[in-house]
Amino acid sequence: MDSVSTPRFTLSPNPSPVSPERRAEVLANLGFGKVFTDHMAIIRYTAGQGWHDPVIRAYAPLSLDPAAAVLHYAQEIFEGMKAYRTAQGGVTLFRPDANARRFRKSAERMAMAELPEDLFVEAVCQLVTVDREWVPARPDESLYIRPFMIASEAFLGVKPASEYLFMVIASPVGAYFGEQAVSVWVSEYCRAAPGGTGEAKCGGNYAASLMAQKEAKGHGCAQVLFLDAVERRWIEEMGGMNVFFVLDDGSLLTPPLTGTILRGITRDSILRIARDQGLTVREEPYAIEQMYADAASGRLKEAFACGTAAVISPIGRFRGKQGEVVIGDGMSIGPVAEKLRSSLIGIQRGTSPDPYGWVRKVL
Numbered sequence: 544m545d546s547v548s549t550p551r552f553t554l555s556p557n558p559s560p561v562s563p564e565r566r567a568e569v570l571a572n573l574g575f576g577k578v579f580t581d582h583m584a585i586i587r588y589t590a591g592q593g594w595h596d597p598v599i600r601a602y603a604p605l606s607l608d609p610a611a612a613v614l615h616y617a618q619e620i621f622e623g624m625k626a627y628r629t630a631q632g633g634v635t636l637f638r639p640d641a642n643a644r645r646f647r648k649s650a651e652r653m654a655m656a657e658l659p660e661d662l663f664v665e666a667v668c669q670l671v672t673v674d675r676e677w678v679p680a681r682p683d684e685s686l687y688i689r690p691f692m693i694a695s696e697a698f699l700g701v702k703p704a705s706e707y708l709f710m711v712i713a714s715p716v717g718a719y720f721g722e723q724a725v726s727v728w729v730s731e732y733c734r735a736a737p738g739g740t741g742e743a744k745c746g747g748n749y750a751a752s753l754m755a756q757k758e759a760k761g762h763g764c765a766q767v768l769f770l771d772a773v774e775r776r777w778i779e780e781m782g783g784m785n786v787f788f789v790l791d792d793g794s795l796l797t798p799p800l801t802g803t804i805l806r807g808i809t810r811d812s813i814l815r816i817a818r819d820q821g822l823t824v825r826e827e828p829y830a831i832e833q834m835y836a837d838a839a840s841g842r843l844k845e846a847f848a849c850g851t852a853a854v855i856s857p858i859g860r861f862r863g864k865q866g867e868v869v870i871g872d873g874m875s876i877g878p879v880a881e882k883l884r885s886s887l888i889g890i891q892r893g894t895s896p897d898p899y900g901w902v903r904k905v906l
Contacts, residue, residue, distance in 0.1 A: 551662075552669045557581040557601035563676075570679050573717035575852070576687065580674035580713045584666040587695075588656045590705035597666065599673050602712065608697035612704040618694035619746045620649040623851040624808075626671045626686040626713075626905065628678045629893040634671060634686075634906040637891045639664045641808045645744060646690060652743040654703040655692060663690060663709075664903075670711050671905050683718040687852065719852040720765065724859030724874055727766045727781065727848075728759035729831060731864070734780060734803075736772035741780075741803035748805075752782045762862055766848060770831055771803065778829045779803060781848050785810040786858075789845035789879045790837065794823040809849045809887070815899065816886050822879070831865065838868035845877030846870045855884040 560581040561569070569578050579602050586597045613619050622642045627635050643660035650657045667688055671678070678686040690711045694704035732755040735741025740748060752767065759767040759782075768786065771777040778798055780786065785807040788796045795817050800806055817824050837843035838861070846858040857876040860869045871877050876884070889895030890902065 551665065552584065552597045552599050554669075554673065555598055555600040556673075559601075566676065570677075570684075570715055573679065573684055573715055575716045575719055576714050578714060580670075580677040580686075580715070582670060582673050583713075584670045584711035586658070586662065586666060586709045588658075588707040588709065590656075594656075594658065594662060594709075597662070599669055605708075607695065610697040610699055612694035612696050612698060615699065616694070616701060616704075617745070617747050618653055618655055618704055618707075619691065620646065620653055620655065620744055621689060621691035621746065622646050622744060624667070624688045624690070625851060625891070626678050626688060627892050628680040628685075631893070632680075633893075633904060634675055634678050635891075635893060636667065636671070636688075636903045636905060638808055638812070638901045639667055639903055641811070642667075642690070645806060645808070646692075649743040649745060650692065652740060653745055655694065656707050658692065658709055666690065666709070666711050668903075668905050670713060674713060675906055677713065677715050679715050685716060687714045687716040689713070716852075719854075720856045724857040724870070724876065725765040725848070726763060726860045726862060727768050727858050728755075728762050728764035729861055729863030729865065730755040730758060730767045730769055731775070732758070732769070733772040733775075734769040734782075737801070737803060739803065742800070742805060744805060749783060756782050764862055766858075768861065768863075776830050776832065778831055778834060780805065784848040784850035784853060784856075787813065787847050787849060787880075788829065788834070788837075788843055789847075789877060791842045791844055792823070793879070794825055795879070796825045796827065796829055798829060799826040807850060809851055809854065812887055812901070813849055813855070813883055816883055819898075820882070820886070831863075834861070835865055835868055838870055843870060845880050847876070847880040854888065855880055 583602045624642045643663040692709045695708045696704040696706035755767045767782040848856045859873040
């Protein structure tokens with residue numbers, strides 16, 4: 544595990560932090576993304592000056608000009624990552640360098656200022672260090688970290704902004720989904736098209752998924768599955784998560800990265816672990832009609848979603864205009880997904896060896 548670099552941030556402590564007693568009450572009954580820690584990290588960017596004035600200060604509302612470019616032209620990107628409490632009481636991050644790389648690539652696609660990767664990681668580490676007491680210790684709990692960047696220049700005109708705010712906030716969270724398998728609605732809406740922003744982690748992609756997500760809930764489903772925008776038959780991604788399938792020959796199948804699917808860090812980690820466990824891994828197109836046929840015949844044994852928030856969540860059934868199919872027993876996680884999940888969580892929480900160098904020690 545690597546150690547944190549020398550701080551370059553100014554620390555302006557919150558004058559009214561949450562009391563230890565109130566913090567304990569919050570940590571005893573966690574939801575997801577509703578409570579935030581005492582501080583946030585901020586770095587400003589100005590064209591001609593670059594990134595400047597890095598600070599850790601009290602979590603508080605922002606003051607934005609009504610003409611701020613983000614409000615009109617949606618120049619915005621974000622990341623999702625977690626800090627974990629180890630059995631020894633320390634705090635670690637999982638693959639923060641990968642988040643930093645993806646953040647830079649998202650900025651490039653959205654014509655935004657690119658934050659140096661080491662500065663991204665340092666900002667996250669400094670915030671976690673200051674708010675270390677907010678990192679929960681119970682299984683399936685963690686500190687969810689949200690780095691994001693917005694165009695803050697005040698102007699009305701379609702062009703890349705010349706001023707940006709990079710920020711990091713954090714929220715102690717419990718499990719995103721419960722233990723049981725989720726139902727997924729196969730949507731007729733499109734999430735992304737070739738040449739679009741599907742590979743960038745920008746808010747617009749998620750806004751475009753909300754109507755489909757609303758439709759899914761109306762059909763009793765917790766999540767939504769998107770197909771490709773051209774032929775409307777190739778499985779791509781879920782509403783914020785990548786998707787995997789386990790076939791009866793033991794192979795693991797996931798849609799390929801073609802520019803319309805987010806390069807999930809959890810996805811990449813699962814692929815690496817699966818190959819090292821001897822599984823045959825295939826990144827190849829999978830048609831929705833083939834998935835329905837494989838589920839009906841028993842060839843499809845397991846399906847699961849993966850992402851930072853959910854880690855690995857089993858899928859029990861797919862519903863759509865094509866009908867409904869049940870995967871496995873429709874209720875619980877399958878043996879392949881369970882083994883992958885245990886391996887991944889073991890590395891993240893320090894209960895298993897980390898042969899990949901993925902874990903970074905913060906404290």
